[in-house]
Amino acid sequence: MKACQAKHIKQGLRALVGAVALAWGAAALAAVPIEHWQLPSGAKVYLAATDALPIVDVQLDFDAGSRRDPAALTGLAGVTAGMVEKGVLARDGASELDENQLGEAWADLGAEFGVGASSDRMSFSLRTLSDPALLDRAVDLAARQIGEPSFPDEVWTRERQRLTAGLREALTRPATQASRAFSRLVYGGHVYGAEATEATLAAIDTAAMRARYAQTIVPCRAKLSIVGAVTRAQADQIATRLLARLPQQACPALPAVPEVPALKSAREERIPFASAQAHVWIGQPGYPRSDARHFALNLGNYILGGGGFVSRLTEEVREKRGLAYSVYSSFAPGLQAGAFRIGFQTRPDQAAQAVQVARQVLARFVAEGPTEAELKAAKDNLIGGFPLLLDSNAKLLGNVANIAWHDLPLDYLDTWTARMNAVTVADVKAAFADVLQPQRMVTVIVGAPAPTPTQK
Numbered sequence: 122m123k124a125c126q127a128k129h130i131k132q133g134l135r136a137l138v139g140a141v142a143l144a145w146g147a148a149a150l151a152a153v154p155i156e157h158w159q160l161p162s163g164a165k166v167y168l169a170a171t172d173a174l175p176i177v178d179v180q181l182d183f184d185a186g187s188r189r190d191p192a193a194l195t196g197l198a199g200v201t202a203g204m205v206e207k208g209v210l211a212r213d214g215a216s217e218l219d220e221n222q223l224g225e226a227w228a229d230l231g232a233e234f235g236v237g238a239s240s241d242r243m244s245f246s247l248r249t250l251s252d253p254a255l256l257d258r259a260v261d262l263a264a265r266q267i268g269e270p271s272f273p274d275e276v277w278t279r280e281r282q283r284l285t286a287g288l289r290e291a292l293t294r295p296a297t298q299a300s301r302a303f304s305r306l307v308y309g310g311h312v313y314g315a316e317a318t319e320a321t322l323a324a325i326d327t328a329a330m331r332a333r334y335a336q337t338i339v340p341c342r343a344k345l346s347i348v349g350a351v352t353r354a355q356a357d358q359i360a361t362r363l364l365a366r367l368p369q370q371a372c373p374a375l376p377a378v379p380e381v382p383a384l385k386s387a388r389e390e391r392i393p394f395a396s397a398q399a400h401v402w403i404g405q406p407g408y409p410r411s412d413a414r415h416f417a418l419n420l421g422n423y424i425l426g427g428g429g430f431v432s433r434l435t436e437e438v439r440e441k442r443g444l445a446y447s448v449y450s451s452f453a454p455g456l457q458a459g460a461f462r463i464g465f466q467t468r469p470d471q472a473a474q475a476v477q478v479a480r481q482v483l484a485r486f487v488a489e490g491p492t493e494a495e496l497k498a499a500k501d502n503l504i505g506g507f508p509l510l511l512d513s514n515a516k517l518l519g520n521v522a523n524i525a526w527h528d529l530p531l532d533y534l535d536t537w538t539a540r541m542n543a544v545t546v547a548d549v550k551a552a553f554a555d556v557l558q559p560q561r562m563v564t565v566i567v568g569a570p571a572p573t574p575t576q577k
């Protein structure tokens with residue numbers, strides 16, 4: 122009976138989301154004000170209160186991503202995040218819960234809780250109905266997971282074996298080989314390019330997880346983003362309760378992370394691999410999200426290779442020459458300069474030509490910039506699609522969390538369209554000329570023979 126009730130609660134939650142999502146208009150979402158305040162602990166709270174759905178979505182972010190991993194324990198952030206979901210300690214009269222009991226407890230509430238780690242941050246997410254009885258119980262359970270993870274040794278032994286087996290299998294794929302080589306060459310030893318290995322996984326134990334967690338997951342470093350059917354007073358209580366089981370301690374500054382070094386020269390690495398398609402990545406360090414040229418670079422990348430079938434790379438590499446089915450470019454800005462990348466797959470015997478064409482397209486775009494017509498089309502497409510980035514609680518939460526994490530203005534969503542429209546052709550050209558150096562890029566090719574002298 123209990124399981125049946127839980128199933129109906131979760132089905133009801135999903136039905137509400139599906140039924141009401143289409144009613145979210147862009148104007149309504151853009152008009153949702155974002156409130157910001159700081160708790161006595163130092164935690165920063167960002168709230169977008171909306172009663173469009175009887176749901177509350179919460180995201181907590183901490184500066185505890187993989188850029189904080191010691192070199193010998195690369196992968197520590199990711200495995201620590203995963204182990205938070207494997208059990209909670211017995212405290213204050215509450216029983217210990219293992220991973221199965223936790224799963225059942227969340228199912229009973231019809232709520233969802235998750236933990237993950239990226240290069241920059243460790244993130245905790247909670248989704249629950251706003252019904253007071255369910256909301257209170259969900260917040261209490263989430264607070265236990267955030268504040269009292271058990272990090273069971275026997276579970277980590279099992280998980281390490283699973284992750285190690287998964288890593289071995291992944292290294293048999295050309296895409297993994299390309300990704301790892303590209304990160305190593307582009308980031309030049311910077312922590313953004315570090316990847317877990319069998320050796321680093323073997324060196325990680327639960328003591329390291331607990332120490333890392335205690336150092337970085339503290340209330341004074343938290344940024345909480347809350348979206349949904351709650352008032353400011355309710356949101357303040359939710360934020361306070363979610364952090365209440367963490368140690369209330371002083372917040373010394375974390376060690377500074379070095380900037381990503383610029384590439385000094387072009388580098389090419391070819392990795393033999395017996396595959397039907399050659400995997401090609403071309404790129405360099407890009408820019409941090411704090412860069413004021415973000416909008417110009419975003420629009421320019423759409424024209425270059427981010428716009429799918431309407432991009433220059435697609436026109437030259439796919440449409441005119443048939444060298445690849447899909448080709449793209451992207452920036453990955455973070456707290457520091459994430460990578461710019463051009464990526465595609467092609468027949469091994471066409472790899473040299475495809476690389477040459479992609480490099481030519483990039484060099485010309487950096488030198489000349491876009492045309493007025495290209496920039497107008499990019500603006501029309503991106504601005505026209507902006508409402509789709511805000512058409513649900515979850516998407517709005519992602520945007521609020523982005524504002525919180527990068528300390529963007531609270532009216533960022535309201536001014537986004539105007540800032541896009543203000544970008545000129547000259548802005549795009551200048552930004553690309555400053556950020557990208559086509560003559561000093563990394564090229565990784567997995568699964569293609571070395572070019573003949575006439576192809577170089």
